[in-house]
Amino acid sequence: MTPDAPLIDRSLFGPGPTNTYPEADAALVRPLLGHLDPVFIQLMDETCEMLRTLWGTTNARTLPLSATGSGGMEAAFVNTVHRGDVVVVAINGLFGQRMAELASRLGARVVPVESEWGRPLDPDDVLRAHPSPAIICAVHAETSTGVRNDVAALGAGKGDALLLTDHVTSIGGMPLAVDDWGIDVAYAGTQKCLSVAPGLAPFTINDRAFERRVERPTSWYFDLGLLGGYVGGDAGGKRTYHHTAPTAMVVSLHAALTRILSEGLDAVTARHEAAGAALQEGLQEMGLELFAAEGYRLPQLTTVRVPDGVDSAKVRAYLLQTFSIEIGAGIGEFADSVWRIGLMGHNAQPRSVALVLGALKQAIA
Ligand code: PLP
Numbered sequence: 001m002t003p004d005a006p007l008i009d010r011s012l013f014g015p016g017p018t019n020t021y022p023e024a025d026a027a028l029v030r031p032l033l034g035h036l037d038p039v040f041i042q043l044m045d046e047t048c049e050m051l052r053t054l055w056g057t058t059n060a061r062t063l064p065l066s067a068t069g070s071g072g073m074e075a076a077f078v079n080t081v082h083r084g085d086v087v088v089v090a091i092n093g094l095f096g097q098r099m100a101e102l103a104s105r106l107g108a109r110v111v112p113v114e115s116e117w118g119r120p121l122d123p124d125d126v127l128r129a130h131p132s133p134a135i136i137c138a139v140h141a142e143t144s145t146g147v148r149n150d151v152a153a154l155g156a157g158k159g160d161a162l163l164l165t166d167h168v169t170s171i172g173g174m175p176l177a178v179d180d181w182g183i184d185v186a187y188a189g190t191q192k193c194l195s196v197a198p199g200l201a202p203f204t205i206n207d208r209a210f211e212r213r214v215e216r217p218t219s220w221y222f223d224l225g226l227l228g229g230y231v232g233g234d235a236g237g238k239r240t241y242h243h244t245a246p247t248a249m250v251v252s253l254h255a256a257l258t259r260i261l262s263e264g265l266d267a268v269t270a271r272h273e274a275a276g277a278a279l280q281e282g283l284q285e286m287g288l289e290l291f292a293a294e295g296y297r298l299p300q301l302t303t304v305r306v307p308d309g310v311d312s313a314k315v316r317a318y319l320l321q322t323f324s325i326e327i328g329a330g331i332g333e334f335a336d337s338v339w340r341i342g343l344m345g346h347n348a349q350p351r352s353v354a355l356v357l358g359a360l361k362q363a364i365a
Pocket of ligand 1: 069168
């Protein structure tokens, strides 16, 4: 490790983490606050309230869990899946597969509904998979393939089932309306379109799902019955000690959310759309073929096929060494044949589009 290695400044154009908003960085160097400090408690309250706005929910139980996105996934499943439950899982990528794995570990009867990687799920197929599932699960933005799934259609047709959705890559970059779309439980992560370092999992659950929850989930850390007091909600506004809040991370998230809301959610979404469209157009003008199905492409994460005769790993290494640019490889069978290019949060801007297109052109010339 060279002595200046910690100062290397990368352009993080992969599937996450992305470069952070300057406001989120600045917050990390503030003097640390204690987790029961009244100033921190107020910042936590405001963070939960801003998260409600981003989620599009009035759910009282909305909080940043102290974990990465996978912790959000664990929390969602351990609190809602009862042994023997029928759980329909929509799968068109790695993160759908993980949902099925988690449900199965909890003793659910998993009904997988698969669609080809790179293609969206057909909501009718998912809704027809079982007459009375306890839970229907889907990933809104499949990071492994760059595909958007129509979770609103699942909410409209879910009947008595709970709808549990993954928004790790969608929150802060795409329209999101938890209440209007009929989502009961949802989790996300900070390191993608929220442009905060990895480490927190924004989470929300409505009363309907909370009332049906597992009383004593196998995870103590993610037991929502205990975590209510951590943010005051289930203890009549009174804080009860559960674990030490990662105060620096919450303050950083607070700064990023404040920045996002002052720009305006519609403007932030439009910025992601414009950057994604310009990147996708530029890649096609270079003669490259996009991987995700047209009409379902994520603006914040573009998947593109590696041209014949080009060594995927060599190009990625060249970008890193020559331009300090990181892009991602594909996943699973597409590891060598697809690149994943993210323009998320702070990176969803024209200069990133120009930078990555110019560098890639040189790398594959
Ligand atoms: N779900 C999706 C859609 C993701 O993209 C990721 C991470 O990339 C995760 C879950 C897991 O999140 P983390 O890696 O932060 O634990």
